[in-house]
């Protein structure tokens with residue numbers, strides 16, 4: 001549903017969420033403005049460059065279907081959206097405005113720097129070693145998302161999710177930033193890609209980030225009421241927000257890209273507790 005949910009529906013539900021969560025209005029306004037900017041970019045259809053056999057090969061080797069160097073994007077559109085993302089974020093975050101204004105200049109001043117950030121971000125999840133505030137990563141995530149969503153839609157038919165079960169996205173290699181437990185299939189767990197909104201099947205237990213921890217190292221905190229849980233891993237100190245669809249509203253009404261945003265209180269709680 002992540003990549004199939006239209007951006008219009010995501011936007012509509014975010015706006016409703018904003019009405020229902022006045023304490024988070026500022027942060028939600030930023031997310032809404034970023035999505036509106038993403039929706040204004042015209043992105044041409046993505047050409048699939050792998051056949052079924054090549055896709056199977058990659059699945060067996062644990063290699064995602066699209067790497068940074070395989071992305072074919074209109075770099076002018078990408079650079080324009082990158083600048084827009086920085087401007088919007090600066091307008092909503094006065095505390096970070098100076099850094100964001102500096103970041104906005106990168107596409108014009110140093111386009112090769114921007115490309116190398118993309119390649120590092122796609123391969124390693126980090127644009128560079130000195131991204132202390134995480135702003136480069138934030139700006140790239142929000143700039144790449146509409147492009148990667150198109151890739152995810154185009155490549156979805158090449159994914160055999162029962163043959164993957166890895167902690168990173170079979171399409172773009174991104175980390176998950178939300179999980180859902182299915183109301184069907186005995187609570188099967190799906191992960192939502194933080195970059196392309198693809199959802200893939202993962203083990204019911206265990207940490208997708210270190211892939212080592214078993215339940216000894218994993219703890220979870222349920223909400224007092226409601227379907228959300230926060231899983232934390234004491235092996236790698238990462239956390240994973242989870243929505244239990246056996247307890248929540250019907251699956252057809254839940255859009256995980258919306259849940260990712262509306263659960264931002266759990267991100268704050270997890271970080272305050274020392275998880276990242």
Ligand SMILES: [Zn+2]
Nearest residue numbers: 169172193196
């Ligand atoms: Zn992905």
Ligand SMILES: [Zn+2]
Nearest residue numbers: 207210233236
């Ligand atoms: Zn872990």
